[in-house]
Amino acid sequence: MCRLVLMVCFPPRRIVCLTEETVETLYLLGEQHRIVGVSGYAVRPPEVRRDKPRVAAFTSADIPKILALTPDLVLTFSDLQAGIAADLIRAGLAVHAFNQRDIAGILAMVRTVGALVGAASRAEALAQGYEARLAAISAAAAGRRRPKVYFEEWDEPLISGIGWVSELIAISGGEDVFADRARQHAARDRIVSADAVATAAPDVILASWCGKKVAVDRIRQRTGWATIPAVRNGRIVEIKSSMILQPGPAALTDGLDAIVAALRETG
Structure with missing residues (x-):
């Protein structure tokens, strides 16, 4: 009772x-x-x-x-x-x-959580703050060269980035080489081959393996990857999964900042 x-x-x-x-x-x-x-x-x-x-x-x-x-x-x-x-x-x-599987869904989650606990106005202000931040970062990246980015969510098998990650790459000024797969919710539908990554020739590799540390040397030593620009130029960057793989505030703040920093260093 x-x-x-x-x-x-x-x-x-x-x-x-x-x-x-x-x-x-x-x-x-x-x-x-x-x-x-x-x-x-x-x-x-x-x-x-x-x-x-x-x-x-x-x-x-x-x-x-x-x-x-x-x-x-x-x-x-x-x-x-x-x-x-x-x-x-x-x-x-x-x-x-x-x-939620995209940025719009993350913002809706924030607003819904606020409504559920009687804090709708605070949630709206929080969501609007994120929207303004996303717009400002996108505007700052406009007109710059857009480096090609491969985001690796898992290594065995290779799984490319989900929706909100792909969107954050674009907002940061990058081009997700597997953006077409990012719309797939299930990880199994975002599996890519090593050859496909090599063919895409990303300028930057961002890796975030949920639950374990990224082994950058193992990525660098994969067969056929030595000629990938990101590998050749040492542009393999780990982003902590707690920052980017949870579809919430962390991804829109620290996760986004990590992507922006990685792309900026690419020049």
């Missing part, structure tokens, strides 16, 4: 976030006091690792631990957490599943 009472309160008092971008958004809105459980991947802001209990990885979650926290709202992300969401719904919890 208590759980049912909690479920209908507005704004929700006890929120579990199963991915990191909603955690960061709630902190930025000053609503972090509502968070009672987070993903183990949540690292922004740094204090979240100290202040909030971890209840999930990404495709797995400790359902009994989540239920023990008596949340009145659980925030999930994508089809990869559909099974977790279904288990929580069957247990009687309220669940909101986000599925």
Whole structure:
């Protein structure tokens, strides 16, 4: 009965976030006091690792631990957490599943999270700030040479960048060599061959392997890649996955800044 009472309160008092971008958004809105459980991947802001209990990885979650926290709202992300969401719904919890895969979706997520916690005006101001920042960076890059960029999301197999990453490359003044694949939501649909990368001849290689450190030397030593401009000129840059592979504020700030810096160094 208590759980049912909690479920209908507005704004929700006890929120579990199963991915990191909603955690960061709630902190930025000053609503972090509502968070009672987070993903183990949540690292922004740094204090979240100290202040909030971890209840999930990404495709797995400790359902009994989540239920023990008596949340009145659980925030999930994508089809990869559909099974977790279904288990929580069957247990009687309220669940909101986000599925943003591009910049417009990220901004909508920020606004939606704000609306869910009764902070719509603050969320709107935050989103408008990001929009202005994106526009300013895009304007600053206009008219410059657009280096060709290969973004590597995974190494075995090679997986190219998802939608928001490709858009951020374009905003930064680059040309994503696999922009056509970026519209594909599933990683398996963004698999590319080593030969295709070599043929694309990127000027810059940006790499962010989710959950593990990028091995730049291994990239450099791949068969047939010695003539790729990025390899030949030493333009292989790692971007931390926590900055660029979560579709939220981090990607629009630190992730974007990392791309801008990498392209600027290309000249």
